[in-house]
Amino acid sequence: MAADRVCNVVLTGVKGVGKTTLGGLLADRLGWAFADLDDAAQAVAAERHPNPLLAVLNALDHQAEAADRILGRGGRQVVATGAEVVQSPDLIARLRGRGLVVHVRRRGSIPRHLAFRLVDAQTGESLLNAGELQASYDRDIPLHDALADAAVDNEGSVEDGLAALLALVEAWAAGRGGEARPGPAGPDG
Numbered sequence: 709m710a711a712d713r714v715c716n717v718v719l720t721g722v723k724g725v726g727k728t729t730l731g732g733l734l735a736d737r738l739g740w741a742f743a744d745l746d747d748a749a750q751a752v753a754a755e756r757h758p759n760p761l762l763a764v765l766n767a768l769d770h771q772a773e774a775a776d777r778i779l780g781r782g783g784r785q786v787v788a789t790g791a792e793v794v795q796s797p798d799l800i801a802r803l804r805g806r807g808l809v810v811h812v813r814r815r816g817s818i819p820r821h822l823a824f825r826l827v828d829a830q831t832g833e834s835l836l837n838a839g840e841l842q843a844s845y846d847r848d849i850p851l852h853d854a855l856a857d858a859a860v861d862n863e864g865s866v867e868d869g870l871a872a873l874l875a876l877v878e879a880w881a882a883g884r885g886g887e888a889r890p891g892p893a894g895p896d897g
Contacts, residue, residue: 716785716807717877720852722845723791725812726862726869731788733870734877741785745793748774775802794851803855808880810873811856813849814863 717734719727728744735742752770771790778787779802793799803809853859860876862869 716779716787718787718789718803718807718809719812720789720793720803720809720855721791721812722848722852725814726866727788727812729866730812730860730862730869730873731786733866734873735786737870737874738784738786738877741783743778743785743787745771745774745778745787746790748778749790752777771796772799772802775799779803779806791848794848794855800855808858808877809856810876811852811859812862812869812873813852813859815861 717731717740719731721727731744732742734740749771752774756770771793775787778785789803793803858876858880860869860872862872
């Protein structure tokens with residue numbers, strides 16, 4: 709299998725596009741380890757801050773260290789990043805060159821399931837202005853494209869997204885031998 713020549717697959721993308729879901733499934737399919745960078749950053753923050761509230765508030769500050777821990781442990785793995793990865797040049801530098809970086813994306817408006825989660829549980833009122841959230845999506849998508857080696861559109865079913873991701877990993881590994889970087893993803897993938 710050509711994917712055996714890839715050491716890591718790092719998934720990036722805006723919130724709610726399926727990085728964690730697809731990452732876990734891809735890791736299972738390939739027989740690789742799976743890591744969620746947000747969870748790993750939470751663990752690092754908890755080590756540094758005994759107060760749980762401070763740990764939560766400071767988790768983003770620890771993503772670079774978490775990435776080093778994950779990517780430094782060796783073996784093949786799939787890593788789902790947080791959407792905020794594009795805001796940290798230090799973190800981007802750590803991810804690039806450590807495997808295949810894939811932008812998982814959905815075109816168009818913010819995912820409907822995410823919009824439902826952004827509602828106050830007690831009042832039912834929106835916690836964010838939908839226009840502001842859409843603007844942040846529109847701003848961050850090109851940043852994820854610039855970070856990534858390639859992109860996969862996750863528009864249909866989970867199975868379709870997984871199939872597209874598997875095909876990309878296989879093609880990248882076969883064409884590049886797991887060594888060279890094909891370059892940033894363009895607007896059409």
